[in-house]
Amino acid sequence: MDENDARENGRRLRYWRLRRNLNRKQFAALMDRSVSWVDMVETGRRNLVRLPTIERAAEILGIHPDVLTNRVVATRTEQSVDGQEVLAVRAALGRYPVLPQADGPPVDLRKVHRQAEYLEQAWVSAHFTSVAQRLPALLRDAQEVDRNAVGADQLAARRALITAYRLASSLLLKFDANEVAWLAADRAMHSALATDDAWSLARAARSAARAMTSSGQQTEAVDCLLETTDRVRPELPGHEETLLSLYGMLYLAASMTAAEQENAALAREMHDEATVVAERMQPGFCAHQTYFGPANVQIHRVAALRRLHESGRAIEFAATINPAAVARLSPERRANFLLDLTDAHTRTGDFRKATQLLEQAERIAPQEVRGRPLGRGLLEALLRNSTGESARLVNQMASRAGVTP
Structure with missing residues (x-):
């Protein structure tokens, strides 16, 4: 093992020690080593080469030994939430x-x-x-x-x-x-x-609705969201700058839930309600990390159409959205928009475009593509269907994510 390998392995050890919230003294005690030994390994002054030592360190950190010694495995694992x-x-x-x-x-x-x-x-x-x-x-x-x-x-x-x-x-x-x-x-x-706080209820209701939707309780989820809009609405006058974005996000969540239920009419109605609210947003209003506004409402419409299995319409609608407005959204929102479009193009058989979109999503938010089940599933689908240059790009992304055909 050369000096560069020693430094890299030491960096990985330090990364995982910190990620597991262990200080040097705690980790040294678990390894039955000195603090100075940990310091020398992490700075690359001592090689982490003996297999029993590597395996013991990996066991303490809850990772596979290859995560400490293999560059590809290390990169992939660092960008995923683990068990x-x-x-x-x-x-x-x-x-x-x-x-x-x-x-x-x-x-x-x-x-x-x-x-x-x-x-x-x-x-x-x-x-x-x-x-x-x-x-x-x-x-x-x-x-x-x-x-x-x-x-x-x-x-x-x-x-x-x-x-x-x-x-x-x-x-x-x-x-x-x-x-x-x-x-x-x-x-x-x-x-x-x-x-008795509308802010708290609006925030919590969205989480409850998403959880209910994940367990197949879409009707109950929509009821929860709309009951919450009824609770928040009377408090909007005089408090729009703090509550309006949360109020609008309730309608967006209802639109997505209706789409999961394959209720196209309700999904459209909820989207229209959110659009009306977005038009009331003014500069300086609190978005509470929701990025609520016209662009976010529009990309949620694409997501809803995808869930309604209307991939062609999702692609057509996405083409009407101002790219500059999307660029002002958060990386998480932009990446999810690209994942929705990747799925839509995959389902319509345009694997070349799907690959380009997934590559954009990976650049913006690597963890969305490499660590999230949705991103990994799209990689698997493109691995099966891409050819030529697209296949080469997909294979590179799959390698970074640890996805195999």
Whole structure:
């Protein structure tokens, strides 16, 4: 192993140690080594070459040994949320903070809010591994501040807790851990119902509806969303700058749910309602990381048409959307738009265009394509059907994602 390999293997070891939230001293103790040994390995001054040592490190970190020594495997795995992280989120959701923390200083509400804002930004930037790594701690801290908050801090603490539950539900749904996602969404909804706050209810209802949709309860999901619009609507006068985007997103969620139900008329009606709301959005209104506005409404229409199995119409509608407006959306939203179009072109047999779109999505948000089941499924479909230059590009993307024909 040369010096470059030693540095790379050391970098990978440090990456996974930090991703598992272990400091050098903790990891050294688990390895039965010194802290200086860990430091030398991570900086490339000592080679990580002996197989038993590599296997022991991988076991502690919950990864395959190749993740530490193989460049292709390492790159692929670093950009995916793994099973250990899902289990950590599940464990955090299984905690009921009835008693105060046994030791340590009280959890600071401002710190919890900063962390929640950071993870929301990581989410819209499609940095899902960052969310998965830090989410269990946010869930624990948010539960703690919500339990202890008094007076004016109570609403802020409850909103932070709902944000943490929503992130958990969204992450788990994206990576097909639907049962646990339902638990997180249900926690968000119950927390919102316990406080008279339209902001909280609008945020939680979307998570609950997505979780219900994933379990086949589309009718109940639409009912939940529309009941929430009835609850939020009376508070819009005088509060449009803070509530309008959340109100509009409820209609978009209802449109998507109706499409999943193959109810084209209701999906169109809900899309039209969202369009009307989007036209009321003004510069300076709070979007709450939703990126709600005309462009987001339009790309949701493409997503709905795809779910209605109207791929041709989805492609035609997408051609009417201003590319500059789409470019101003978050990486997560733009990548999902491209994944919807990739699927539509795949279903219409235009595999060359589908490959180009998937390559664009990978550039914008690698973790959407390489780690998410939807992206990997599209790669598998294109591997079976592409030829020529398109096949070469698909094979390169598949190799980066670890997808085989």
